[in-house]
Amino acid sequence: MSRAVVLGGTGLIGRATARRLLAVGWDVTVVGRDSSRMPEDMAIAGARFVAADRAPAIGAGADLVVDCLCFTAAHARELLPLLDDVGSTVMISSKAVYVDAVGNHVNSAVAPSFDGPIRESQPTMAPRGDIDYRTRDGYGAGKVAAERVLLDSGYPVTVLRPSKVHGEGSVKPGEWVFVKRVADRREVLLLSRGGRGVDHPSAAVNVAALIETVAENPGRRVLNCADPDAPDALAISRTVAKHLGHRWEEVLLDDHAPAGLGRHPWDRLPGIRLDMTAAGRLGYRPVGDYATTVIAELDWLASTDRLPPAFDHEYFAPMLNYTAEDDYLATR
Ligand SMILES: NC(=O)c1ccc[n+]([C@@H]2O[C@H](COP(=O)([O-])OP(=O)(O)OC[C@H]3O[C@@H](n4cnc5c(N)ncnc54)[C@H](OP(=O)(O)O)[C@@H]3O)[C@@H](O)[C@H]2O)c1
Numbered sequence: 001m002s003r004a005v006v007l008g009g010t011g012l013i014g015r016a017t018a019r020r021l022l023a024v025g026w027d028v029t030v031v032g033r034d035s036s037r038m039p040e041d042m043a044i045a046g047a048r049f050v051a052a053d054r055a056p057a058i059g060a061g062a063d064l065v066v067d068c069l070c071f072t073a074a075h076a077r078e079l080l081p082l083l084d085d086v087g088s089t090v091m092i093s094s095k096a097v098y099v100d101a102v103g104n105h106v107n108s109a110v111a112p113s114f115d116g117p118i119r120e121s122q123p124t125m126a127p128r129g130d131i132d133y134r135t136r137d138g139y140g141a142g143k144v145a146a147e148r149v150l151l152d153s154g155y156p157v158t159v160l161r162p163s164k165v166h167g168e169g170s171v172k173p174g175e176w177v178f179v180k181r182v183a184d185r186r187e188v189l190l191l192s193r194g195g196r197g198v199d200h201p202s203a204a205v206n207v208a209a210l211i212e213t214v215a216e217n218p219g220r221r222v223l224n225c226a227d228p229d230a231p232d233a234l235a236i237s238r239t240v241a242k243h244l245g246h247r248w249e250e251v252l253l254d255d256h257a258p259a260g261l262g263r264h265p266w267d268r269l270p271g272i273r274l275d276m277t278a279a280g281r282l283g284y285r286p287v288g289d290y291a292t293t294v295i296a297e298l299d300w301l302a303s304t305d306r307l308p309p310a311f312d313h314e315y316f317a318p319m320l321n322y323t324a325e326d327d328y329l330a331t332r
Helices: 012-023 040-044 073-085 136-152 176-183 204-216 233-243 277-282 295-303 313-320 322-330
Strands: 003-007 027-032 048-051 064-067 088-092 157-162 164-166 188-191 201-203 221-225 249-252
Touching: 003 012, 012 027, 012 040, 012 064, 012 204, 064 073, 064 204, 073 088, 073 136, 088 136, 088 204, 136 157, 157 204, 164 204, 176 233, 176 295, 176 313, 188 233, 188 322, 201 204, 204 221, 204 277, 221 277, 233 249, 233 295
Parallel strands: 003 027, 003 064, 027 048, 064 088, 088 157, 157 221, 164 201, 188 249
Antiparallel strands: none
């Protein structure tokens, strides 16, 4: 039986990966700090939970190690002593590493402008280890530093760069801005910039599909990791409303609308899309398109009476400012 260790295995990408591997007969160990985040279905399917703070050494001798917790060069160096003895290693990086022609990235003060779908050969931020990886400037730079340590090691490490990840168990599910409105029976939906913004979605189950492909094809490489399609915010809002059986009037705001109104998580123009050619060549077959794969998250969000303790309410608050919306609508 093949053995996998997933660091951060109780989180969004980790649990999708564990479930996929368990379903095809792998022996799976997941590492997290809090056992209460371990989904019951995973335990029933045979996953072992190990409570630890990162602890990559637990991966020694595994056929596959998936590191969902690698943010810095120091984290990457912790993995190196194991790699003689691991069949295939996957480090989860991010599209946040990419810079446009003038050096802007998705977390910079000025939004980036990429020429088209981003390929893995697109320039990245410079690696840095001198700023906190939990900051806007530190996140992408820390990921690049970690990627370089692993790729320069010569071991079969595959770096995956997902985009905006969706799935069951997310603590920052973008679709919440629409699901919450359905729950609150809002009759009007305001969308900034006409809802034309695009930020390529990456279903956690599609990330997991690519991880299984990499497990079967160990190698040293970088791969983008996103859904087969990249719907804009308007299309996403319609997918959510249709699935939850809700109707609202769409108010598509233009650039003259008051600042802050109609905010949503996909407000990127020009849109951000990842080129998925390289993953396809390796044999990646996504589970489904955005509308198909997002259903599990929508059903979870709509049915749960308790969001995860780490849920990022602060991030969503400005996007759910009903008072400002109602004031605006009253003056139309
Ligand atoms: N989510 C996205 O949209 C996105 C996009 C691009 C890239 N990524 C990258 O994908 C990776 C995984 O992200 P995710 O969204 O799946 O994360 P997540 O949902 O926040 O899950 C992280 C998991 O790791 C566990 N964990 C956190 N710190 C730990 C530690 N020190 N030791 C052991 N376990 C720890 C957490 O559980 P406990 O807190 O209980 O330990 C949690 O289960 C990250 O590297 C992130 O940068 C994410």
